[in-house]
Amino acid sequence: DAEITQSPRHKITETGRQVTLACHQTWNHNNMFWYRQDLGHGLRLIHYSYGVQDTNKGEVSDGYSVSRSNTEDLPLTLESAASSQTSVYFCASSEFSGRSTDTQYFGPGTRLTVL
């Protein structure tokens, strides 16, 4: 069955280190998204991509980067991890056709702790 996976599921790192969170989907979806979930804030958009070589900044993109070299993967990189980036990170994917949008389906999440 097609699915969307995230790895690692849990990560502990130190302030200042570079961290990359992986997201892989097998639905062949054009769109991929990264969100973070924090208490009191709900889920907020970090970056998104409409296809290979396309990336866009979301509401809380500072300190994060993404690259899209193929349809299946959208890795999220924290260039220099900060304690404020301790959060649960969700990846999602969806189809996209013209101005319409399909439902986003979410990965299981990655819990990141920055000490």
Add this chain to the structure above:
Amino acid sequence: AQKVTQAQTEISVVEKEDVTLDCVYETRDTTYYLFWYKQPPSGELVFLIRGNSFDEQNEISGRYSWNFQKSTSSFNFTITASQVVDSAVYFCALSDGNSGYALNFGKGTSLLVTP
């Protein structure tokens, strides 16, 4: 500016009661989409229902139903005959052209269903 408001932070009901979760949204687009997602204690995000701005229908899917009213910018969600397994955080989300059709989430409503 917050685009999705879920005024109910926590709701507690007894099993078999009906429960309605409120969602008020804000958008200037004429084409937009509204979603409800469920996040059980295990943490994953599960898609439940979807509404479209061009198809303002109130529908029923099993024990779930929704009331989409553009005149009041509301997209309320009802669970009929609630069950303990319905205990979760429920998120309402808006997708419109202003955010590249990414999801703008409300802060969630925590539903507790007790036996």
